[in-house]
Amino acid sequence: GQQLNQSPQSMFIQEGEDVSMNCTSSSIFNTWLWYKQDPGEGPVLLIALYKAGELTSNGRLTAQFGITRKDSFLNISASIPSDVGIYFCAGQLKGGSQGNLIFGKGTKLSVKP
């Protein structure tokens, strides 16, 4: 079935560092969404992307919809402790049914000890 490959699986951050994660697929997507999930809570939408090449920012977060429509990345600049959590990419396939979102496996952000 369709799969999103999200990387890295986990990363450790030090306050002030920039963070980057991405999702790739062999399929073409109409929409890319980035969510953050805290333990036991529902995913919270961070950024939505609808056009190939689109670059969108939300505060310290920047995400881009790849030109091939098969990938997307999320950057977090100047990370702070509350950035810790699990980040998911999600995509709606081109030609897919009404909005069924396919999720990546997540990137877990932790603070460097």
Add this chain to the structure above:
Amino acid sequence: AAGVIQSPRHLIKEKRETATLKCYPIPRHDTVYWYQQGPGQDPQFLISFYEKMQSDKGSIPDRFSAQQFSDYHSELNMSSLELGDSALYFCASSKNHGGMNTEAFFGQGTRLTVV
């Protein structure tokens, strides 16, 4: 702003029992999705509804069924519960614009524990 409301937040059931999870979408959203998330896993799509009709089906077991009502709320019915059904169940909603859905917003989830 109103968000997606799920109830109950927590549910404990015994094996072979039934459970009903409820989801109230954001006002004026016409599409509802159900996801199951096991511990340490990504959310897995179960089923979705658009304008009260099933629009897509994912990895939903035959023991589960769902529907969307006239007021757009949705219920996920789970029967013959198994230990492996223990998970977080999320509902999300979105608005369909000309065949394309806007971003989906998630509820806080129902944590189901089967004992």
